[in-house]
Amino acid sequence: MNKTFNHHFRQGCFVGMGIPGISLAASFFALGALFKNTGLDATQSFLSTLISFALPGQVVMAETLIVHGTFLNIFLSVYLTNARLYPMTINLIPVIREQNRPRWHYYIVAHFIAVTSWVHMLNNYKTVKKENRFSFFLGLSATLWIMSTITTVIGFYTAGVISKNIFIAIIYLNPIYFMCMIVAGLNKNYIILTVVLSVILSPILYLVTPSWSVLVAGLIAGITSYLIIIR
Known part of the structure; x- marks a missing residue:
């Protein structure tokens, strides 16, 4: 070394x-x-x-x-x-x-x-x-x-x-x-969009599938941010 x-x-x-x-x-x-x-x-x-x-x-x-x-x-x-x-x-x-x-x-x-x-x-x-x-x-x-x-x-x-x-x-x-x-890392548009979408989608999806709401919300938010901003 x-x-x-x-x-x-x-x-x-x-x-x-x-x-x-x-x-x-x-x-x-x-x-x-x-x-x-x-x-x-x-x-x-x-x-x-x-x-x-x-x-x-x-x-x-x-x-x-x-x-x-x-x-x-x-x-x-x-x-x-x-x-x-x-x-x-x-x-x-x-x-x-x-x-x-x-x-x-x-x-x-x-x-x-x-x-x-x-x-x-x-x-x-x-x-x-x-x-x-x-x-x-x-x-x-x-x-x-x-x-x-x-x-x-x-x-x-x-x-x-x-x-x-x-x-x-x-x-x-x-x-x-x-x-x-x-x-602290909310200085990138795709991170901001992912967090905002997750916050919006989580309570809505909770009414449909309580056990999977957070996971599905994060998945949808992440894919959406990727397709709109990163890609």
Whole structure:
């Protein structure tokens, strides 16, 4: 590793230990308590975040365990929930790609992609030179992964100490941060149109299909924005 890589890797680590890391770690802290209530042990909780690192999918897994779902139920639920990471990865890799970097490096960094690091990088990639984006993102995302794994275990062991209401409040910190990042990125017409259409369509579609209203609204809004503005 050269000095330039190390410098930007450290920069990514410092950013990860700031607001992005605090908000994400807080959610995984609450997730650790949820895991304990589902009957998982500390090792299983630790490995869940270490290996999968996908908060929505892990929450779905925990909820399915609570209602005694089968292995197939859990597999399909988590698979469909985490399918969102595929288009996120496809979208991000061209942003951080370097000309001479081996392809297998990107397979490694893909494991660390989460909504928090993805949104932060897409909102700020222009502030980092093209040749330094990979090292910066690796530092950012790896730091978030490590912090999340550690706080999952801490949350597991403090589940009986902190009240349930506090845990519920904590788990919403990351979605709130994510929402704020989206609002901060409302400087592009296609994003504005997507958000506005989603807000309008969601309550209307809720009357038709409550369970699918948000997903369908987002899908319609995104496709419409693409066809009208981007294409």
